[in-house]
Amino acid sequence: MSEPVIEAVNVAKVLGSGAEAVAALRGVSLAVSCGELTLLMGPSGSGKTTLLSILGCMLTPTEGTVRVCGQSTDGAGPEDLALLRREHVGFVFQSFHLFPTLSAADNVRLALDVRGEPSRSAKARSREALARVGLSHKISAFPRELSGGEQQRVAIARAIVGNPSIILADEPTAALDGENGQAIMKILAGISREQGRGVLIVTHDPRLLPFADRIVHIEDGRLVGEERGAAGPDMNSRKSYRG
Amino acid sequence: MPLVFTLAFRNLFHDRLRFVATVVGIVFSIVLVTVQMGLYLGFGRTVTTMIDHASADLWIVPRGTKCFEDPSLLDARERYRALSIEGVAEAIPVVIGFADWRMPSGATTPVFVIGTDLRSGGLPPWDLVEGRIEALSTPRAVAVDRSYLERLGISGMGATAEIRQQLVRVAAVTSGIRSFTTTPFVFMDVDRARSHTGIPSAKTTYFLVRLSPGADLTRVRGQLASKISDAEVLTPVEFRERSRTFWLFSTGAGAALFAGALLGVIVGTVIVAQTLYSSTKEHLNEFATLRAIGSSRGYIYKVIVWQALLSAVIGFSIAALIGWAIVRLTAETALPILITPGLIAGLFSLTIVMCIASAIAAIVQVTRIDPATAFTR
Numbered sequence: 001m002s003e004p005v006i007e008a009v010n011v012a013k014v015l016g017s018g019a020e021a022v023a024a025l026r027g028v029s030l031a032v033s034c035g036e037l038t039l040l041m042g043p044s045g046s047g048k049t050t051l052l053s054i055l056g057c058m059l060t061p062t063e064g065t066v067r068v069c070g071q072s073t074d075g076a077g078p079e080d081l082a083l084l085r086r087e088h089v090g091f092v093f094q095s096f097h098l099f100p101t102l103s104a105a106d107n108v109r110l111a112l113d114v115r116g117e118p119s120r121s122a123k124a125r126s127r128e129a130l131a132r133v134g135l136s137h138k139i140s141a142f143p144r145e146l147s148g149g150e151q152q153r154v155a156i157a158r159a160i161v162g163n164p165s166i167i168l169a170d171e172p173t174a175a176l177d178g179e180n181g182q183a184i185m186k187i188l189a190g191i192s193r194e195q196g197r198g199v200l201i202v203t204h205d206p207r208l209l210p211f212a213d214r215i216v217h218i219e220d221g222r223l224v225g226e227e228r229g230a231a232g233p234d235m236n237s238r239k240s241y242r243g
Numbered sequence: 244m245p246l247v248f249t250l251a252f253r254n255l256f257h258d259r260l261r262f263v264a265t266v267v268g269i270v271f272s273i274v275l276v277t278v279q280m281g282l283y284l285g286f287g288r289t290v291t292t293m294i295d296h297a298s299a300d301l302w303i304v305p306r307g308t309k310c311f312e313d314p315s316l317l318d319a320r321e322r323y324r325a326l327s328i329e330g331v332a333e334a335i336p337v338v339i340g341f342a343d344w345r346m347p348s349g350a351t352t353p354v355f356v357i358g359t360d361l362r363s364g365g366l367p368p369w370d371l372v373e374g375r376i377e378a379l380s381t382p383r384a385v386a387v388d389r390s391y392l393e394r395l396g397i398s399g400m401g402a403t404a405e406i407r408q409q410l411v412r413v414a415a416v417t418s419g420i421r422s423f424t425t426t427p428f429v430f431m432d433v434d435r436a437r438s439h440t441g442i443p444s445a446k447t448t449y450f451l452v453r454l455s456p457g458a459d460l461t462r463v464r465g466q467l468a469s470k471i472s473d474a475e476v477l478t479p480v481e482f483r484e485r486s487r488t489f490w491l492f493s494t495g496a497g498a499a500l501f502a503g504a505l506l507g508v509i510v511g512t513v514i515v516a517q518t519l520y521s522s523t524k525e526h527l528n529e530f531a532t533l534r535a536i537g538s539s540r541g542y543i544y545k546v547i548v549w550q551a552l553l554s555a556v557i558g559f560s561i562a563a564l565i566g567w568a569i570v571r572l573t574a575e576t577a578l579p580i581l582i583t584p585g586l587i588a589g590l591f592s593l594t595i596v597m598c599i600a601s602a603i604a605a606i607v608q609v610t611r612i613d614p615a616t617a618f619t620r
Contacts, residue, residue, distance in 0.1 A: 049618050058535060058615040079539060082614075086537020093617055097532040101253030106246060113246040114538035122246075158536070170618045 003070070004031035005088070005165040005198040006055050011064035013050055013221075024050040026221040027064070032166060037192040037199040039208055039229065042218035048202045049170060051218065055200065056089050056168045057081040069165050086115050090159030090197075092169035092188075096151045098143040098158075104130060105139040108157045115162060129157035133187055149180030156187055166198035167191060173205055185211045247542065251549030254526055262554075265518040269558025270565065272511020273594055277566040279504035280590070281580030283497060285573075288581055289423040290490040291483045293357065297366045299451035301464055302477045303334070309493070310486040312355070312424075314340060316446040321471045325450055328466045330458030335365030336447040338433050340440030341426070345405040346396025354395070354406065354429045355422060358436020365451040368430040373400045374415030379432060384414035390575065391427035392416075406439040423490075425577045452476075508597060516601035519551060523605035528616075530609050535617035543609050547602050555598035559591055566590075 013025040025047045032038050032055075042048050053059040054066055057073055058081070066073045068088050073081060085091075090111075098107045105126045112122035130139055133153040143151055152172060159167050169188065173181030189211045192199040201208065209215065212229025255262055288295075293311050294302075303325060305315035325334040338358040343351045359366040367376050368386040378384055383403075392399055402413045406429070420428055437444055454463055460478075467476045477485070491497030523530070530543050566582060573580045 053615040053618055056535075058613075058618070082534065082537050082539055084537075085535070085614075089537070091535055091617070093532070093535075097528070097535075097617055099250065099253075099529055099532075101257050102250065106249065109246055110250075110533070111536050114533065114536060114542050119245065 004033050004067075005069055006200070007031040007067045008051065008055055008061070009065045009067070011051070011054055011061040011066065013047075013054060013059065014062045015050070024221055025054070025061070028218075028221070028223055029064075030055070030216060030223060032198040032200045034165070034198050035192055035196045036213045037189055037201070037211060037229075038214045038216060039212040040200060040202045040216050040218060041204055043204065046218045047221040048218055050221075052168055052170055052200070052202050056091060057084045086111075086162065088165045090162065090164035090167045092152070092155050092159050092167060092172045094171040094174050096143070096148075096155045096175070098151055098154055100143050103140050103142055104135060104146065104154045104157075107143070107154055108161050111158045111162050125161055126157070129161040130154070132160070133157045147180070148176050149183055152176060152180070152184050153187065156184070156191070160191055160195070160197075164197065166200065169199065169201045171203055171205075172201060173203070173208065178207065181205070181207065247545045248549050251546045252553060254522060254546065255550050255553055258522065258525070261518050261522060265515055265554050266558045266561065268514025268518065269511055269554060269594065269598070270562045272507045272514070272597070273559060273562035273590060274565050274569070275507030275510070276504045276593065277562065277582065277586075277590060278569060278580060279500045279507065280586055281566070281570065281582050282578065283491070283500040283504075284583060284586060285579045285581035286423060286496065286500070287487050287491060289421070289578060291486050292420070293366060294479055294483045294486060296369050297337075297451055297479070298364060298453070299335075299479060300454045300460060301452040301467065302479065302482045303450040303452060303467060303471060303474050304477060304482065305448070306473050306475050308475065308485075309489040311482070312339065314448075316442065316448060317450065317471075317474055319445050319447045321474065322447070322450055324470050325452060325467055328463060328470065330455050330463040331452055331467070332455040332458075333363055333365075333451075333453040335360050335363040335451040335453070336433050337366050337449040337451060338436040338440065338442055338446075339448045340436070340442055342406045342429075342439050342441075344395055344427070344429070345408075347402070347404060348396050350396060352394060352396070353426050355424070355426045356406070356436050356440050357428055357430050358433040358440075359430075359451075360433050368415060368417045368420060368428075370418050370420065371415050372418045374413075376415065378414040379430065381414060383410050383412045383435075384431065385411045386415035386417055386430040387413055387427060388417045388420045390419070390421055394427055407441065409439060411439075421577045423578050508593065512597050512601050515551070515554060515598050516604050519547065519554075519598075519601050519605045520608065522550065523547060523608055527608070527612065531612050531614055531616045534612050534614035540610060543612075544606050547605050547609065548599060551598040551602040552595065555594045558598075559594040562590075562594075563587070 008028055008030045011025055011028045015022045015024045040048050054061050068084050108126040108129050109122045133156050135153050173184050185208055188199050191197055210230045215227045215229050217225040305317050308315055322334045325331055340356050341353055342356050344354040345351045361380050400413055404411055422428055464476050533543055570580050570582050
């Protein structure tokens with residue numbers, strides 16, 4: 001396996017303070033490599049989204065270290081973290097989070113515009129990204145004119161247009177029917193295998209298992225197990241995590 | 244078109260009702276400020292109109308004179324002292340004062356008499372539309388403005404009336420010489436002005452001093468000041484400024500106008516700030532998404548500032564049209580609203596500053612956005 005593109009080492013996160021403090025993560029270590037599609041599974045409140053937020057440099061850990069493409073986030077300020085996100089991480093959200101007033105192409109272009117990419121090349125790259133997710137014919141459509149599956153594909157195009165090293169997806173199929181969910185997963189799997197990007201998906205949907213190279217289980221803020229997925233090289237290996 | 248601009252534009256027009264409220268707020272504010280400042284400028288120009296039209300290098304005024312309309316008097320013989328100073332070519336007496344104008348119908352109305360030596364042309368009426376200046380030298384001749392004909396109860400040229408029980412006849416008619424006090428001006432020869440206002444023949448209100456070619460104004464002024472008792476010697480600029488200061492600030496008129504303008508700015512700022520704030524709040528999820536995908540805070544600030552600037556430009560454009568209409572409507576009134584290129588530039592800058600300042604509350608709100616909320620919605 002290649003070098004991890006994103007890595008959490010002994011990460012702990014306490015949310016809230018005083019009597020309301022909750023240990024959302026307790027000494028979690030997880031690495032995701034290029035070309036690997038990892039599912040992070042666990043029940044509600046297990047810490048999946050908190051871990052995804054920390055790996056995506058949106059939250060800072062209370063303890064432990066996060067490295068993105070080998071770069072530690074220790075001591076990084078909000079703007080440093082934003083820079084890491086726009087350079088290395090693509091996000092896919094459960095409810096798409098498209099801008100209702102922008103066309104599909106402009107929604108995708110936004111990810112390049114925040115990087116200061118010149119308008120002409122950003123437009124061309126946005127069209128390419130939409131073509132990659134099979135939406136060449138919907139470039140000018142607004143989100144309200146798209147189905148849920150199409151909206152999620154626009155969101156994926158937005159996530160990949162900047163050539164990030166890793167895609168972090170939070171329940172990307174939860175708002176979709178089975179058919180659309182499968183289509184989205186095929187796209188994400190293709191991004192992982194054909195484009196060699198790391199993909200980490202938070203889900204509790206067992207229908208996604210066939211697409212996974214690796215499945216990591218989390219409970220009560222701890223990683224409690226890992227297994228190779230159906231798409232991975234070795235389905236039988238299983239490793240338990242402690243602490 | 245830059246995407247940040249597109250996003251701002253669409254955010255702004257997405258909720259049309261709120262956008263209309265924003266624009267109405269800006270328009271209301273800017274029109275109010277325009278009217279107040281236009282009145283200030285118009286008032287400032289109107290109160291000095293006589294000084295502006297007088298032909299003088301220096302004014303000799305009674306000590307302590309606050310404005311042109313001040314009724315203090317000088318000794319008329321001081322004119323000879325003034326003429327004795329080297330460099331003084333002319334010292335033209337001007338007499339002013341209020342009087343009662345009795346109309347042919349028997350009704351009376353107050354008028355403001357301005358008498359000058361018509362041969363020297365110190366402060367004759369200007370913008371004549373009927374009659375000639377020379378005609379004012381004939382017995383009983385006066386000049387009035389056509390806008391006051393109805394007020395004076397007369398029909399125009401050749402009409403007669405009485406001032407202090409003495410007959411006067413309209414021998415010239417002007418256009419646009421209006422008084423901010425709405426009291427009609429009546430121009431006439433200086434001697435008859437004394438007679439009509441009850442000012443003794445040994446008294447005068449002002450002397451308009453004209454210098455000989457090549458005379459040193461500072462030196463002549465100094466000598467006039469030392470030789471003429473109980474008087475001040477002012478340049479037209481100084482007298483204009485003194486009059487303007489008196490009417491605008493000593494009377495409280497200017498303060499009232501500024502207070503009105505300030506009120507407009509405050510109301511506009513609050514309305515724009517409120518609508519921008521609520522717009523930002525409504526788009527908070529989108530801004531959190533922007534932040535999540537790696538946008539800097541500066542990028543989001545740009546969206547908000549563009550929204551503010553777009554509101555400013557649209558609001559100002561509409562306000563400018565309304566302002567122009569108001570200027571047209573008040574052009575013929577006693578106190579016209581005056582809009583200068585400088586005022587337009589100032590109002591545009593004010594609109595921009597007001598809208599940018601209004602964006603601060605929204606920007607502060609955006610500063611606190613947690614990008615992780617994109618995962619929890």
